[in-house]
Amino acid sequence: MNTALPEHTPVSQRALHEAAGRGLRLLAADPRCRSAFTAPGSLLQDLLSPAAHRYVLAADRDAFLDHLGVLRAKSYRIAVEFVGEEAADPAEVERVVGEYLAVLAHEPVPEQLGFDLSNVGLALSRELCAANTARITSAAAARGSEVVLSMERAPAVDDVLGTYRELAADHANLGVTLQAYLHRTEADLDAVPVAGRRIRLVKGAFVAPPEVALGRGPALDARYLRLAAALVDRGARLSLATQDPAVLEAAARSGLLDRVEEIEMLHGVRPELLRSYRESGHACRIYATYGENWWLHLLHRLAEHPPMVLTALADIAERGQAEGRTVGAGY
Known part of the structure; x- marks a missing residue:
């Protein structure tokens, strides 16, 4: 392209x-x-x-968790991620898993975690990745928290959705992120658990060829809104994860914004926009990260x-x- x-x-x-x-x-x-x-x-x-x-709110966990209190005091929901990517060393993978378990031991407990499967063992084996995801998700359930798997580059989508599908039956607190820009996503709605699940709908952050994904523009905006409506119709607890004011305005005009569970934005990206929706009465979540990578x-x-x-x-x-x-x- x-x-x-x-x-x-x-x-x-x-x-x-x-x-x-x-x-x-x-x-x-x-x-x-x-x-x-x-x-x-x-x-x-x-x-x-x-x-x-x-x-990135902080490099270390303790400072990060302290900072979350400021955002909670403003009535924001919080999702937590330890930033990193493609951990290929078993010791590094275990360190990442340990970070999430330590975050879950904190008071107040974060109500939602998110992570890339490539950061918890997918680069080593699908089995290790699934086992580590189950460890974190089980620990989260014991603390009343949810886990929403992040989405990755197009070649890894089958592994992410497959792992989600395998674990979802035993983990009611497990959700997943879907990328609107991928041509396959509409069909994927029929292949994974949606009803009653926390689903994050994003446009898609990675570079992909046109035969795989739409580029940014009006066609992607329209698809994003169409997928959002389809997910709500199927009973998803939908997080409308976008910083695009035009998309949010269109969702408001159509009534879709009143049907989704929340608006989510990444920490530091257009905070005034998210604040305006919070002040107008919408549930708003900040996706907050920490770490050095x-x-x-x-x-x-x-x-x-x-x-x-x-x-x-x-x-x-x-x-x-x-x-x-x-x-x-x-x-």
């Missing part, structure tokens, strides 16, 4: 943002960038850390709203102020 913008062609603001978002997602997936980020003494990590503080998370958050790249540059320029930013600012 050619994403170039012709030099002399007038470009709408939306088209420019969509092209910028594609560029950010390509950088996020570039193995050279990811290797540079994880290298010891990484210059890339040091330079970009002030920008990451806007989206935030390269993919940062680039995908900027891709959700590319004008935030300017904010990121300002955060880098004002390093001290950015790192000392007040938790909950804008919410």
